[in-house]
Amino acid sequence: MNTLTNLELAQLLRKMAAAYQILDENRFKIIAYERAADSIEHLTSEVKDLWDDGKLDEIPGIGQQIAKHIDELFRTGHITHFDAVMKRVPPAVFPLLLIPGIGPKKAYKLVTELDIDGKEEAVRLLAEAARAHRIAPLDGFGEKSEADILAAIETYNKGEIKENRMELPLADSIAQEVIVYIKKLGSQVIEKIDVLGSLRRQVATIGDIDIAVATQKPDTVIARFVTYPHQKLIEQGPTGASLLLHNGRQVDLRVQNPPSYGAMLQYFTGSKNHNIKLRSYGLTKGKSLNEYGIKDVKTGKMRSFGTEEEFYKELDLPWIAPELREDKGEIEASAAGKLPQLLTRADIKGDLHIHTNYNLETSHDLGTDPLSAYLDRAAGLGYKYIGISDHNPSVTKHTASQIVEIMKRRKDYYDRQTQGKNVHVFVMCEVDIQPDGKLALPDSAFDFVDAVIVSIHSSFTQTRKEMTARVIAALIAHPKVRIFGHPTGRLLTKREGVELDWKEVFAVCKERNIALEINAYPQRLDLPDSIVYDARKEGLKFCINTDSHATSQMDMMRYGVSVARRGWCEKRDIVNALEYNEFRSWLLKN
């Protein structure tokens, strides 16, 4: 077992947690394993690397014991203790855990009572047992749960599992439609309505959509909500309901009376880990938090809060922006009065990654709109400058001198177009980093650009070592390399990012004052927020760009700003939040 990814390691720890649950181990031990798994899953560096450096103890939620187990795993390929525990649990329980509604206890009961054997066949055998009505007679089960299990298996087999996440614009539009539908009840009933959960925190991909309503007529609101066109009513109670829509997306509604709405917003925004930490923090002050308010542990007296600001204030904390609520130190920072002054969309003065329809014979996509249209849109957005970063001309269809000629012609064209405009234009280029690390633009063509963005568009599966060397070679290939474009190359829900030694890349960027791009295109959001967070700590600078291929896409800037905010960025961390003169000095290095 030479390589074990973070995800695999997290899965292993979750498996242990499930096994312990079946074996009725101490429940806090179970929680400890689940936390360790969570923590590892959200790590930006590989556990293997941390282990190499003897830094396992820096991972939150990993203590002496689990560190010892991980050490054994990396040294020998197995963990004696885990193997012993797993021997006491039938392997067939684990595949059943993937079915919604089945947890460790039920899985164990089903597997043992129904004699389900074999890992591969477990789900199929369970479905057969359900069809043969062998589940309903079991203790703790009944007709309804038998039917539910069968339905859940069918959903699972269709591939409609929870890990079917969506990008932000789709989540936005679904949420808005549902909100408009609920709001038809009128402002008498709907006093406030908000999108919460991961969408409010602006996580890169969204699972379920969460909506909260402040109302004095909860029954009316819930009744209205469940008439929204849906495929299935998942659950309904006095405080809320959940729907599965026809597009396979789940929408959760929670209602609350207006005086307690602040606690509701806080609770329903999450993240789960933020809430857990905040509740622990509250307890140190003798205060117990829940979705209705804050209870004094001694007196048992409950206080409610109409707004989130009041809720946090009760804990002597300044309000924490939703994008920060991931338990990455925001509660401690708030308590110390050291929360960042987060970047806002209004701070952005320009967009440096724009593709126009000028045909420079690239092998990638051209934009659809002319420069003039982008300039109009940029003025509308309040920008002071933009950068035109068309893809380089195709290197397979042209000789070097032809490329130089194309680039010269293009510069002349843009220079004529930009005279007398009040938005400044930088003539740039998005240059491919070829598999060997060479830039796809001849040296002499650099005379016809102000600066370039370098990015990877091919050979995504090189090893970490090759990829790191490739990127660094490109970053130092020419002084006009100023931005590293969509650094991981990931496409959300489609393609994983490349493997890079970030420390090395950060060091080179810092030395040459190169900015890391935060690509705001919703399918990219690249750099990912967690790497932005790490890079910012190292003092790196960022350039937030939309990578627009049409003027309408320039509006996606806000998603890039969200990524920066989730990475704790302030205005000073972002090069395109600089005024024109300062930005120009940075870009042109003078």
Next chain:
DNA sequence: GCCGTTTTCGGCCCGACTGTTTTCAGTCG
């Protein structure tokens, strides 16, 4: 099993919903 601005011991977030139950266990977020 983890962790520390009261602690190296003794705590550990909190509640809703469902289906099965006559007061609760399991699952989920």
